[in-house]
Amino acid sequence: MSSCDTCVVRNRAICAGLDSREIHALNAIGRRRSVTAGEPLIWEDDDSLLVANVIDGVLKLTTSTEDGREQIVGVAYPSDFIGRPFGPTSKASVVALTDARVCVFSRNDFDRFAREHPELEHKLLERTLAELDRTRSWMMLLGRKTAPEKIATFLLEMSERLAETGCTPSFGPANRFSLPFSRQQVADVLGLTIETVSRQFTKLKNEGVIELPSRREVEIVNRGALVALAG
Amino acid sequence: MSSCDTCVVRNRAICAGLDSREIHALNAIGRRRSVTAGEPLIWEDDDSLLVANVIDGVLKLTTSTEDGREQIVGVAYPSDFIGRPFGPTSKASVVALTDARVCVFSRNDFDRFAREHPELEHKLLERTLAELDRTRSWMMLLGRKTAPEKIATFLLEMSERLAETGCTPSFGPANRFSLPFSRQQVADVLGLTIETVSRQFTKLKNEGVIELPSRREVEIVNRGALVALAG
DNA sequence: GCTCTTATTTGACTTTCGTCAAGGCTCGGC
DNA sequence: GCCGAGCCTTGACGAAAGTCAAATAAGAGC
Structure with a gap:
């Protein structure tokens, strides 16, 4: 039995809509990982090249200036997608705010899988568009x-x-x-x-x-x- | 001859990668439109439900508070995509900063077309991810x-x-x-x-x-x- | 339950940026 | 070239938020 079968965000994350064969294939390239509160998942500038789905917990996305000022640019909740597939890695750190469980993929594996599964890409697109909307309304808050x-x-x-x-x-x-x-x-x-x-x-x-x-x-x-x- | 054939952003916009039959189909549901500097293309809250590609010129995306404070949350240059396909319309106005030409689609038509053309959705996804990166680095600027x-x-x-x-x-x-x-x-x-x-x-x-x-x-x-x- | 560490609150003061109010410059129209 | 409306600049002032410093409170570990 793949761990996806018991996944609590299975029907809300981008994996929703995949059939059991596809889920099995996705499961094969991903693995579960626990992150304790305060622990980083991705460092700014690192090219660990990974992406992830949040199963449980809350994580922050941050960018920093050289002199140490920090801005939280996003918050990831269960079923949210983390990371930057395709193209250049974005300069943002991901750190767990609470103890969290995520389902991580190497970026290359994920990219390849996604290109072969339009339904997954569509889910990711919808999610990314929604996140962009949220981010823009946060710009209004920050600026005005x-x-x-x-x-x-x-x-x-x-x-x-x-x-x-x-x-x-x-x-x-x-x-x-x-x-x-x-x-x-x-x-x-x-x-x-x-x-x-x-x-x-x-x-x-x-x-x-x-x-x-x-x-x-x-x-x-x-x-x-x-x-x-x-x- | 469809207007796409002579389109200057044909190879940079999300249309790139479509074959001539697909381009023809896309051309059939879109139309060119000129917008003069200062003229709105989309109003905040309006449900005109359209999306567009920028051919030429520069446009701003803005949100406003009730008491009139305005924040520019995005700037669209030639080959950029404008609008919110899938899901709820986002609360942002689009106004031309310079005289501009755009290629507009009804959102319903575009959504349908996109769902049938994964390559187009992929291009849109890459573009949206890049825009999200840019927006996030702008959050750092605004906040810190x-x-x-x-x-x-x-x-x-x-x-x-x-x-x-x-x-x-x-x-x-x-x-x-x-x-x-x-x-x-x-x-x-x-x-x-x-x-x-x-x-x-x-x-x-x-x-x-x-x-x-x-x-x-x-x-x-x-x-x-x-x-x-x-x- | 006690202590120590660390986060949070509070206070006094400073700085930055916003507000209000003129004044001057551009550029388009004649 | 001249005029005028709208932008832009400049100055004086005020307010909001930042900085620095200290006191307090909340948890964590024993």
Whole structure:
């Protein structure tokens, strides 16, 4: 039995739509790998040339300047695809935010397989287009929103994306969730400093918009206010 | 004779790789359209549901907040693909920066055609992946770079992208070029205000890094300095 | 339960960039 | 060549967010 048969993201990842023979072939070139929180999967500039599907956990995609400033340019959740098939490798690191399991492929193997399976390429295309949309709306946030707007937008996005992840069919956005990010990582997503993030969180708490039961936990108390603040 | 036969971007756009029968079929569902500078091709939120290839000219992709702040989230040059095939339409406007010619398709027609032509989907996938890379590196700029760094990076990128456009094989980046952007539009690309852009341009001119022969013309005098400033 | 390490919060101060307000320059039309 | 509308530049000022420094709190390991 191939590990794909028991894969929890089998029907949501790009593998969906492949028949059992194809799945078997794909399984033959891939392997499962666990990554512990904080561990890198791909380094910026490395040419390890691998791509992967996220099975479980959350990973960040980052780019950095030489002097160490970091920007998180993407976040990968279960069923998301990671890496850069075809053409040049992109200059981004992938690091696990939580303990994670991924299904990795050598880029060459994956490229070859994909070229032979249009249905897979189509799934990948749809996913990439959706990711581009999301990335572009994040550009608006980075370029034009104020710190309070950024924080509000971020919390709303989190409440949606973390709700999707669950196995139970989601009933809309979650009002309470555990952030997969530290304060510094939130800052790296939003193009802010850790101090500004902290101050904005505190401000929202004092205004009764959110509760912060622990460092990573967030509870949205007044969603309407958050939506209004998001701009 | 189909208009594709004389198309100047025929070998660079996603149409490349299609055989003459396929090109004929694609030609049948598309039509050429001219857009004058400033004219919109797609409105944010409109469901005109069209996609297009850029033949000639430069167009901007923008998103806006309700209160009128604008962010340019992409720039389309000749041979680039515009629009959102498959799935929901993305909330972005497309407006011509210069007079432009595009080859437009109804989204439904295009989707159907693409699903039947894996080679075209593959080209589109490669293009979308490349665009995602570019967009992500722009996120780093928006989130983490200072105004001087943004301006320097912008000028270097312009000198590269505008060089590619020419018919003659490009000999590296152009040192003198005509910006397809007004100052306000440069500000909208970089997440700055028009005043800050103007001040930074003036500063670079005073430092002898660039020359500004006219409003839209830029000459890079000291590329090394610009690279150093870009961070 | 205690201690140590590390993340987070908070405060005071600085810097950068945005805002507001003139003024000047271009370029297209005559 | 002259005129005028719209862009662009410049200056003075203010506000938002960054920096630096210290205090506090939360977990991890014992």
